[in-house]
Amino acid sequence: MKIRAAVLEEFGAPLEVQEVELAEPKAGEVLVRLVACGVCHTDLYTASGADPSGYAPTVLGHEGAGVVERAGDGVASVAPGDHVVTLFSPQCRECIHCRSPRTNLCLAIREQQNRGYLPDGTTRLSRDGEQIRHFLGTSTFAEYTVMPEIALAKVDPEASLEHAALFACGLSTGLGAAMNTAAVEAGSTCVVFGAGMVGLGAVAGCRLRGAERIVAVDLSEDRLELARGQGATETIAGGPDVVDRILELTGGFGADYTFEATGRVDVMRQAVESARMGWGLCTIAGVAGKGETLDIVPRYLITGRRVCGSSFGGVKGRDQVPELVRLALDGRLDVRPFVSHTLTLDEVNRGFELMEAQDGIRSVISFQ
Ligand SMILES: NC(=O)c1ccc[n+]([C@@H]2O[C@H](COP(=O)([O-])OP(=O)(O)OC[C@H]3O[C@@H](n4cnc5c(N)ncnc54)[C@H](O)[C@@H]3O)[C@@H](O)[C@H]2O)c1
Ligand SMILES: [Zn+2]
Numbered sequence: 001m002k003i004r005a006a007v008l009e010e011f012g013a014p015l016e017v018q019e020v021e022l023a024e025p026k027a028g029e030v031l032v033r034l035v036a037c038g039v040c041h042t043d044l045y046t047a048s049g050a051d052p053s054g055y056a057p058t059v060l061g062h063e064g065a066g067v068v069e070r071a072g073d074g075v076a077s078v079a080p081g082d083h084v085v086t087l088f089s090p091q092c093r094e095c096i097h098c099r100s101p102r103t104n105l106c107l108a109i110r111e112q113q114n115r116g117y118l119p120d121g122t123t124r125l126s127r128d129g130e131q132i133r134h135f136l137g138t139s140t141f142a143e144y145t146v147m148p149e150i151a152l153a154k155v156d157p158e159a160s161l162e163h164a165a166l167f168a169c170g171l172s173t174g175l176g177a178a179m180n181t182a183a184v185e186a187g188s189t190c191v192v193f194g195a196g197m198v199g200l201g202a203v204a205g206c207r208l209r210g211a212e213r214i215v216a217v218d219l220s221e222d223r224l225e226l227a228r229g230q231g232a233t234e235t236i237a238g239g240p241d242v243v244d245r246i247l248e249l250t251g252g253f254g255a256d257y258t259f260e261a262t263g264r265v266d267v268m269r270q271a272v273e274s275a276r277m278g279w280g281l282c283t284i285a286g287v288a289g290k291g292e293t294l295d296i297v298p299r300y301l302i303t304g305r306r307v308c309g310s311s312f313g314g315v316k317g318r319d320q321v322p323e324l325v326r327l328a329l330d331g332r333l334d335v336r337p338f339v340s341h342t343l344t345l346d347e348v349n350r351g352f353e354l355m356e357a358q359d360g361i362r363s364v365i366s367f368q
């Protein structure tokens with residue numbers, strides 16, 4: 001079928017919205033009609049050429065939500081009409097990682113997905129016979145996409161798909177960092193560095209776990225205001241003296257849990273140094289630039305602090321994204337403040353501009 005999609009033709013150049021060919025889903029694959037898709041840093045990172053593993057031409061987009069249109073042979077977990085969130089982090093439920101509760105890093109299709117192919121090593125996207133690769137196995141800057149069944153989370157049809165799209169990446173990453181990776185204990189003190197989509201999700205996750213104090217740190221007063229809306233009890237402007245400020249606020253000890261959601265290695269270091277002696281756990285969700293390293297004075301570790309990373313919040317997508325969406329439906333999580341701009345597919349490059357200007361938390365493309 002012919003569909004309209006935003007194609008990355010050349011690194012550093014604007015995406016080109018155009019007609020491309022999308023083939024029918026093969027066995028284990030599903031055709032999804034997109035209803036909404038967030039515009040995220042990872043799309044821009046690849047579009048800019050900064051991502052060393054990037055490829056072109058490809059259809060970008062990974063924060064999608066939509067409706068199942070057709071299912072290929074053998075697909076059992078979703079059916080036409082189902083509402084789904086796209087997962088760049090799939091869950092096959094069979095590989096050694098999926099069978100362990102300790103990680104969400106499914107191994108089933110990693111290699112082909114990283115190279116821009118569907119699991120059988122081919123693409124469904126093409127133009128005049130030339131193949132176009134599938135970005136992150138999702139390619140959701142498009143009216144329709146074909147995706148592996150294991151990369152779709154079936155969500156409650158009551159949920160707005162515009163809101164559900166937020167759970168495809170940043171929001172679940174932040175929520176999961178607090179709720180899964182750190183598994184924050186009730187009554188604890190938490191510090192969240194960065195109040196973008198990921199950090200705001202972490203603030204909400206700390207609140208939902210019953211944290212007593214949640215300190216949000218950011219450079220933007222507007223974002224700190226949003227953090228207060230998600231449950232931050234205190235806010236601090238970011239800067240070189242933040243660790244001292246946090247030690248002052250915590251009787252000289254530091255916080256039980258710290259979270260880093262800026263992608264800056266100097267802030268990651270602050271997050272480590274703000275964690276409490278004895279048992280403080282620092283969870284890193286930000287993605288640093290290529291080749292950057294994190295400096296930690298080993299004494300911080302010897303004296304009982306721990307550091308861990310979190311990819312997609314440790315969320316096992318098919319099982320847990322529906323539960324996270326439920327939080328919004330049940331009124332326990334207010335996602336409305338996160339949708340700052342609604343755009344058409346043709347305005348996708350405007351989404352990148354808004355993001356670079358830090359205008360709002362998320363621009364969401366609406367396909368209706
Ligand atoms: N681990 C994962 O699976 C995953 C998933 C999505 C995004 N990410 C990464 O998470 C990070 C955050 O993503 P986002 O969408 O929230 O980004 P964002 O740019 O919207 O938010 C980052 C925030 O950090 C703040 N900041 C910058 N410097 C600071 C400082 N010195 N002190 C305090 N705050 C500071 C900015 O003001 C901004 O509000 C990025 O690095 C992104 O690549 C990781
Ligand atoms: Zn994303």
Ligand SMILES: [Zn+2]
Binds near residue numbers: 091092093096098105
């Ligand atoms: Zn798996």
